[in-house]
Amino acid sequence: xxxxxxxxxxxxxxxxxPEHMAAIAKFSQDMAVQGILLMTGGLQRxxxxxxxxxxxxxxxxxxxxxxxxKELIDGFALVQTKSREExxxxxxxxxxxxxxxxxxxxxxxxxMDQAP
Amino acid sequence: MRDPEPDRAIRAAxxxxxxxxxxxxxxxxxxxxxxxELAQDALVAALEQWPATGVPDNPGAWLMAAAKNRAxxxxxxxxxxxxxxxxxxxxxxxxxxxxxxxxxxxxxDDIGDDLLRLVFAACHPVxxxxxxxxxxxxxxxxxxxxxxxxxxxxxxPTIAQRIVRAKRTLAEQNVPFEVPRGEELGPRLASVLSVVxxxxxxxxxxxSSDDVxxxxxxxxxxxxxxxxxxxxxxxxxxxxxxxxxxxxxSRSVARATGSGExxxxxxxxxxxxxxxxxxxxxxxxxxxxxxxxxRGPYALQAAIVACHARARKAEETDWARIAALYAELGxxxxxxxxxxxxxxxxxxxxxxxxxxxxxxxxxxxxALAGYHLLPSARAEMLEKLGRMEEARGEFERAASLTxxxxxxxxxxxxxxxxGRGA
Numbered sequence: 001x002x003x004x005x006x007x008x009x010x011x012x013x014x015x016x017x018p019e020h021m022a023a024i025a026k027f028s029q030d031m032a033v034q035g036i037l038l039m040t041g042g043l044q045r046x047x048x049x050x051x052x053x054x055x056x057x058x059x060x061x062x063x064x065x066x067x068x069x070k071e072l073i074d075g076f077a078l079v080q081t082k083s084r085e086e087x088x089x090x091x092x093x094x095x096x097x098x099x100x101x102x103x104x105x106x107x108x109x110x111x112m113d114q115a116p
Numbered sequence: 117m118r119d120p121e122p123d124r125a126i127r128a129a130x131x132x133x134x135x136x137x138x139x140x141x142x143x144x145x146x147x148x149x150x151x152x153e154l155a156q157d158a159l160v161a162a163l164e165q166w167p168a169t170g171v172p173d174n175p176g177a178w179l180m181a182a183a184k185n186r187a188x189x190x191x192x193x194x195x196x197x198x199x200x201x202x203x204x205x206x207x208x209x210x211x212x213x214x215x216x217x218x219x220x221x222x223x224x225d226d227i228g229d230d231l232l233r234l235v236f237a238a239c240h241p242v243x244x245x246x247x248x249x250x251x252x253x254x255x256x257x258x259x260x261x262x263x264x265x266x267x268x269x270x271x272x273p274t275i276a277q278r279i280v281r282a283k284r285t286l287a288e289q290n291v292p293f294e295v296p297r298g299e300e301l302g303p304r305l306a307s308v309l310s311v312v313x314x315x316x317x318x319x320x321x322x323x324s325s326d327d328v329x330x331x332x333x334x335x336x337x338x339x340x341x342x343x344x345x346x347x348x349x350x351x352x353x354x355x356x357x358x359x360x361x362x363x364x365x366s367r368s369v370a371r372a373t374g375s376g377e378x379x380x381x382x383x384x385x386x387x388x389x390x391x392x393x394x395x396x397x398x399x400x401x402x403x404x405x406x407x408x409x410x411r412g413p414y415a416l417q418a419a420i421v422a423c424h425a426r427a428r429k430a431e432e433t434d435w436a437r438i439a440a441l442y443a444e445l446g447x448x449x450x451x452x453x454x455x456x457x458x459x460x461x462x463x464x465x466x467x468x469x470x471x472x473x474x475x476x477x478x479x480x481x482x483a484l485a486g487y488h489l490l491p492s493a494r495a496e497m498l499e500k501l502g503r504m505e506e507a508r509g510e511f512e513r514a515a516s517l518t519x520x521x522x523x524x525x526x527x528x529x530x531x532x533x534x535g536r537g538a
Binding site for chain 1: 124125127128129131132171173228258259331332335338339340341342343346347368369392393396
């Protein structure tokens with residue numbers, strides 16, 4: 001199973017120290033070596049991204065909201081694990097290294113996963 | 117009754133640590149079976165304590181410490197029973213050895229080497245191939261015997277027994293816990309790679325069942341392949357195999373329709389191919405090709421799959437290059453199946469008549485006698501040449517030879533279309 005994980009550091013987090021960044025890099029390296037981490041990336045602050053909407057055929061793109069927002073998604077990872085529980089454990093370990101924040105785990109759709 | 121939720125979370129945390137735990141313990145106790153028992157003891161301890169304390173920040177170190185305590189206690193218990201003087205001396209020594217060993221720290225240091233040693237032990241040629249597969253999935257993949265049994269569609273006791281026997285054989289034959297060197301390395305590495313590829317193919321082809329594929333086995337094999345590539349980054353065939361598996365698996369979603377009908381390579385919706393996985397595969401392939409002057413069988417097969425992966429449309433496929441790669445593969449690892457695939461590539465590159473001449477040369481090949489892809493390849497070429505009656509007969513023959521029900525259905529459908537004299 002594959003899962004997309006996102007992580008948003010807490011709102012008043014100071015910029016990470018080089019040691020902190022090194023610890024996160026070491027964790028990522030470890031997960032890659034174990035064949036779990038398939039892809040990872042950081043997401044740029046301070047925007048929350050551009051919000052997209054298609055409603056009744058009308059497309060809108062709204063920037064922001066900017067820095068004052070409470071949720072900043074700071075990174076994402078694509079992982080492959082044997083179960084959702086395992087993905088949660090990987091996320092738990094990551095967040096222990098990365099620090100306070102919020103995250104989300106979304107299972108990547110794969111028709112094969114539904115095979116009996 | 118216990119709440120199953122925390123148990124599942126604990127087992128998931130354990131599974132992540134299990135290969136490294138067993139690898140480190142094996143280095144110390146020099147016995148895979150004992151190491152695995154100690155790891156299981158540690159899991160039992162975790163299941164008892166973690167529901168109250170929560171999963172510790174560093175579960176690996178916690179489990180290692182628990183395994184160490186179990187080992188020391190077991191030695192002490194034995195000591196209480198046997199009070200013979202010299203035994204006492206020896207056992208006290210082993211207790212202090214254990215107590216002194218900084219096992220938690222050793223988890224981080226030589227872990228790569230330990231894991232590699234464990235892979236080579238699990239895939240040792242003293243074991244029958246089926247045992248190598250079961251032991252590798254158990255020890256390196258962290259699968260339970262029940263999961264392995266379900267994946268291979270055999271009863272759980274069969275797998276359990278296979279693993280018990282394999283561990284006993286390794287102990288009885290005194291198989292050293294080491295990475296082979298020199299001349300020994302090549303054949304031993306080949307054994308490891310063939311185990312991983314066998315797991316992958318069992319998942320991808322699923323010959324013994326009517327499912328199109330069993331994705332868990334493919335994912336297990338991919339994970340093993342990625343671990344190996346990290347452990348032995350200078351071995352071109354390790355990277356070749358990883359590339360082959362990543363590139364092959366990148367098509368898995370496109371291989372079947374929503375209702376499970378198989379879709380052949382040239383008819384697949386290439387937009388469904390996993391581009392991230394293709395990039396991973398191509399990267400592994402270029403690393404493999406950079407490491408070796410001559411490509412090995414896995415790298416060559418990966419290079420062939422890469423030709424398909426690079427073609428955004430089926431008609432852009434570089435069949436001449438594929439035919440040349442099959443020719444090279446036929447030199448390195450000659451086999452009738454490679455010759456057949458080369459014939460198919462030639463028919464695509466140069467026309468059905470050229471392909472048919474090559475396939476016809478293989479018709480008497482005993483190794484291909486029951487192989488459905490020979491008549492189905494002939495059938496396609498005959499169909500292109502307008503020899504419909506012969507094509508129909510060959511599609512029917514192919515259908516009678518495949519064990520996969522969906523494939524059979526598809527082949528009979530194609531036979532019927534030839535019959536209509538299209």
